Amino acid sequence: MELRHLRYFIAVAEELHFGRAAQQLGISQPPLSQQIQALEQELGARLFERTNRRVELSEAGRLFLEEARQVLAQVEKAADVARRAQLGELGEMKIGFTSSAPFTSKIPKAIHAFRQRFPAVHLNLKEMSSRDVAAGVFDESIEVG
Amino acid sequence: MELRHLRYFIAVAEELHFGRAAQQLGISQPPLSQQIQALEQELGARLFERTNRRVELSEAGRLFLEEARQVLAQVEKAADVARRAQLGELGEMKIGFTSSAPFTSKIPKAIHAFRQRFPAVHLNLKEMSSRDVAAGVFDESIEVG
DNA sequence: TAAAAATACTCCATAGGTATTTTAT
DNA sequence: ATAAAATACCTATGGAGTATTTTTA
Numbered sequence: 001m002e003l004r005h006l007r008y009f010i011a012v013a014e015e016l017h018f019g020r021a022a023q024q025l026g027i028s029q030p031p032l033s034q035q036i037q038a039l040e041q042e043l044g045a046r047l048f049e050r051t052n053r054r055v056e057l058s059e060a061g062r063l064f065l066e067e068a069r070q071v072l073a074q075v076e077k078a079a080d081v082a083r084r085a086q087l088g089e090l091g092e093m094k095i096g097f098t099s100s101a102p103f104t105s106k107i108p109k110a111i112h113a114f115r116q117r118f119p120a121v122h123l124n125l126k127e128m129s130s131r132d133v134a135a136g137v138f139d140e141s142i143e144v145g
Numbered sequence: 146m147e148l149r150h151l152r153y154f155i156a157v158a159e160e161l162h163f164g165r166a167a168q169q170l171g172i173s174q175p176p177l178s179q180q181i182q183a184l185e186q187e188l189g190a191r192l193f194e195r196t197n198r199r200v201e202l203s204e205a206g207r208l209f210l211e212e213a214r215q216v217l218a219q220v221e222k223a224a225d226v227a228r229r230a231q232l233g234e235l236g237e238m239k240i241g242f243t244s245s246a247p248f249t250s251k252i253p254k255a256i257h258a259f260r261q262r263f264p265a266v267h268l269n270l271k272e273m274s275s276r277d278v279a280a281g282v283f284d285e286s287i288e289v290g
Numbered sequence: 291t292a293a294a295a296a297t298a299c300t301c302c303a304t305a306g307g308t309a310t311t312t313t314a315t
Numbered sequence: 316a317t318a319a320a321a322t323a324c325c326t327a328t329g330g331a332g333t334a335t336t337t338t339t340a
Contacts, residue, residue, distance in 0.1 A: 078151075
């Protein structure tokens, strides 16, 4: 099974008409019929009742439609997560700082501004020696959450 | 995006090695690299850090992996729902019966046996006139949940 | 220099198109 | 007689294979 099968199935389920669904999908009707048949065969389930002047969903089709929509929604979410993570709007930020850093003034403000800007980024702070800061050492952590 | 991309991505994420992942998938390494590249391009996100002796997941890749697994799990569920609905192990059963039916004895037993056999089928009972039973009329219903 | 991924190209399986037939109204 | 899906057949896009190059540890 491929997402194509689910996209095609949903189009037919919404139009209840192979010709119009094909048009909406930008393909012709025969390959759409074929893909739906292939899907039905793989599932071992009849998804539509075809009575030549009318196409309607079978019981299996109605239930499958809900699941198929959830799959596509989940795919959208997956793509969105990846894009936002790439843009640095999601994920984890680890910051090491030395005890001599002006913690009482600048760091809290910086954290606040950062969390305002990237609310989905998980912040992870740690006080450490300046040598470790320079070396990029960051084993344990204090989470700000 | 197609499910193929997700299946390939998960294989590479698990093996952290394109060659072995390709072998596990039953394809050769170059097309696997190509499909992963196509996926990364479509997402606009780098999923792996390639440093020639080592492949590792990027932050975006780690987050995407969780989502991708959920997609495939949802696809399995969708297929399962369709198959079980086709077998009559899922869905809805509507039964009309007349007031003269021996409700106190046979019907409750029949319901019990049915629900034992098909626990996922939603039962829907209604007392109606014998004429409506014969005509298959079934507008409102009493649900047995 | 060795191990692994990326390129370059070639091939073929199959998604998709066109033409036609079937079917039920 | 008509509208719509199914079937048959053909085409061509792109997924997959083989050979080779690039990269860096």
